[in-house]
Amino acid sequence: MISLDSRVRGNDENREVLIFYELVKFICKGNPVDPNEIGQLSIEDCKKGLAELSKGLAHPARVEIVRILDNKPLEERCVCGDIVNALPLAQSSVSQHLKVLKETGWIQGEIDGPRVCYCTVEGIMEYYLALIKRSLKGD
Amino acid sequence: MISLDSRVRGNDENREVLIFYELVKFICKGNPVDPNEIGQLSIEDCKKGLAELSKGLAHPARVEIVRILDNKPLEERCVCGDIVNALPLAQSSVSQHLKVLKETGWIQGEIDGPRVCYCTVEGIMEYYLALIKRSLKGD
DNA sequence: TCTTATTATCGTACATCTACGATAAACGAT
DNA sequence: ATCGTTTATCGTAGATGTACGATAATAAGA
Secondary structure, eight states: OOOOSSOOOSOHHHHHHHHHHHHHHHHHTTOOOOGGGGGGSOHHHHHHHHHHHHHHHSSHHHHHHHHHHHHSOTTSOOBHHHHHHHSSSOHHHHHHHHHHHHHTTSEEEEEETTEEEEEEOTTHHHHHHHHHHHHHTOO | OOOOSSOOOSOHHHHHHHHHHHHHHHHHTTOOOOGGGGGGSOHHHHHHHHHHHHHHTSSHHHHHHHHHHHHSOTTSOOBHHHHHHHSSSOHHHHHHHHHHHHHTTSEEEEEETTEEEEEEOTTHHHHHHHHHHHHHTOO
C-alpha cells in the first residue's frame, strides 16, 4: 500500500501528472542520506547543496522545527499539529516552513490517516556537517 | 592609528553618527568568537544565531567567498578585488554578498589604503558547528 | 452520506533578496 | 590640486520570502 509523500492537490487536468510526480518522490523517499558519498560530488554541487540546506536553517522557526523533530524518540510520532502547537505561528505559516524544510532536504512527511507524520531525513545532520567540511575546507 | 571597519559613507548630517557607529564596531572588532560561550546563551538566542549564520551560507556565491577566505594562508592577504575576480558576478553584487557575510557574522574587513582586506572571523566555523549542536540537539 | 478533524494550497500584502549599471567616497600617485 | 584605482552605496527591476485568513482536499467516523 502506497502512502504518498504529500497530499495530491490540484485541478483534474494536472492530477495525473501530480500523482506520477508523487510516485517518483515516493520511490526516492526514505533513502537515508550518506555523508560518505559527498566525496563523489563536484565542489560546485557541494556548494549548491550546502547553500540549499543552509537556506532551510535560515529562519528561527525552521531551526525550531528541525530541533523538535530531531529530538523526538523514534517510537514517538510527530504530527503536523504538534509542530503547529509548538510554534507561535498560524497553521498555514507553519505548513509553509515545513514545505521549505522538505524542499531543502531536511525533513520528510508520511501520511497517516488525516494526519501527516514528520521526521528528519535519516543522517541529514551528518550530511550537513560533511558538506560544510568539504565545501569550505576541501579542495 | 584607527582603521575603520568599513568605509564611512553618507551625507554630512549622518556622518558623525556613522563615524561613532564605526568606532563602536572597531572596538568590538577582532574579538574572536568563542564556541565555549555558547553554553551561556539562551536556547532562543542560539536558534536566532544559527538562523542568522545559516542565512549567510544560503547562497552558493557566499559559500564560495567563505571558502576562499578560510583557505587563505594567514600571511596572504585577500582584498576585495581578488574575490570579485574569483566570482562570475558584477563587482557591486559581490560587494553586496560581502556585506551579508559581514552582517551575519562570518567575515570582517580591514581597510588598507584604497583596498579592503577581508578574512573570516577567527573561530567562526567552530562557533557555527557548536551552535548547530546546541540549537538542534541541546535542551 | 454527512460531518469533523487535519493539513496543504490559494490569494494577498509587504518585506527582503539578487542582480546589474551608475555613482560616490577614500586613498595613493602624479 | 587632479587623476586613477578600489570599493561601497544608490537606484532599479524582478524574484523570492514571510505572514495571515480563507478555502480545498483527504480520511475517519457517525
